[in-house]
Amino acid sequence: MNEHDMRNLFRDMRDEPLPADSLARVRMGVEEKIARGSRRPFSLRWPVLVAGLAAVFLLAVLVTRPGSVDTVPPAVIAKKEPAAPAPPAPRRMPVEVKPAPRRGPDQVKARPSAPKQEPLMRLETPDPNVVIFLVAEGAGE
Amino acid sequence: MINAALMTGIPRAVESAFDEVVRRREAQVLRTAYRILGNWADAEDVAQETFVRLHRHGLDFAADAALGSWLYRVTVNLCMDRMRSARPLEELAEHADGAASAEASVLREEKKRRLMAALARLPVKERAAVVLREIEGLDTAEVAAILGSSETTVRSQISRALDRMRGWMEER
Numbered sequence: 168m169n170e171h172d173m174r175n176l177f178r179d180m181r182d183e184p185l186p187a188d189s190l191a192r193v194r195m196g197v198e199e200k201i202a203r204g205s206r207r208p209f210s211l212r213w214p215v216l217v218a219g220l221a222a223v224f225l226l227a228v229l230v231t232r233p234g235s236v237d238t239v240p241p242a243v244i245a246k247k248e249p250a251a252p253a254p255p256a257p258r259r260m261p262v263e264v265k266p267a268p269r270r271g272p273d274q275v276k277a278r279p280s281a282p283k284q285e286p287l288m289r290l291e292t293p294d295p296n297v298v299i300f301l302v303a304e305g306a307g308e
Numbered sequence: 309m310i311n312a313a314l315m316t317g318i319p320r321a322v323e324s325a326f327d328e329v330v331r332r333r334e335a336q337v338l339r340t341a342y343r344i345l346g347n348w349a350d351a352e353d354v355a356q357e358t359f360v361r362l363h364r365h366g367l368d369f370a371a372d373a374a375l376g377s378w379l380y381r382v383t384v385n386l387c388m389d390r391m392r393s394a395r396p397l398e399e400l401a402e403h404a405d406g407a408a409s410a411e412a413s414v415l416r417e418e419k420k421r422r423l424m425a426a427l428a429r430l431p432v433k434e435r436a437a438v439v440l441r442e443i444e445g446l447d448t449a450e451v452a453a454i455l456g457s458s459e460t461t462v463r464s465q466i467s468r469a470l471d472r473m474r475g476w477m478e479e480r
Binding site for chain 1: 330331334335337338339342343348351352353355356359360363416419420423424438442443444445470473474477478
């Protein structure tokens with residue numbers, strides 16, 4: 168038998184009819200397996216469901232944990248920034264109220280060289296008793 | 309070309325498109341599996357698994373040829389998996405012997421039987437190449453794409469396989 172004969176025989180095999188019962192079994196098997204697969208959706212989905220519930224639980228724990236709301240939200244500070252360039256009234260500064268002791272003339276001379284601490288920015292915190300002032304350093308230091 | 313209506317649409321349309329594809333392609337898949345595995349029971353299992361995988365994959369193919377190649381590739385891979393893990397070739401010879409005894413008077417059938425027996429002796433990758441190229445009539449490039457080989461490799465595999473088969477058939 169030469170190669171040409173072999174190729175002819177192969178071509179014959181291609182054209183041979185397939186057993187009808189085999190084809191029927193394939194169709195039935197496919198339908199059955201697909202139906203069996205679609206009848207069990209929960210078995211495929213439950214891991215996703217469990218993971219989702221765990222994520223919700225973790226989120227709830229994080230949100231309700233004590234201390235999680237104590238931090239100052241950055242939005243509070245950010246809101247106050249536009250008003251910062253205007254210096255606040257001096258009377259609202261927490262400057263010591265005690266009168267300064269009398270000084271000698273030399274001490275009085277030295278005073279102008281001390282840095283003048285004028286607030287540039289006033290930041291309010293959620294606590295009404297706490298106000299933060301940003302003070303600029305004197306030039307030349 | 310696959311009709312666009314078969315590819316898209318509501319689930320019911322998709323199901324009927326799938327049924328249509330099974331009807332049109334079942335012979336291709338079953339025949340290929342049978343020629344590689346050599347027995348109908350395993351071939352039917354492979355054909356079923358191939359279509360179940362197609363159902364899972366969906367019918368999103370650019371063209372009918374792409375669907376055909378995909379089916380060939382899955383069929384051949386499933387056959388190779390099965391060949392690696394199970395009894396392979398005995399049934400092919402048994403079946404071929406039975407078929408031959410039923411039609412022993414026909415010389416051509418006898419030659420076919422011997423050819424099938426020789427095919428069964430080939431390594432599975434060479435057998436798949438011969439089945440796809442010679443029985444299914446695919447061109448070398450398609451066979452190479454399905455088997456994940458180069459065209460040169462497929463050509464040499466087929467040439468070597470046909471030589472060996474001819475030798476085995478002359479032994480008898």
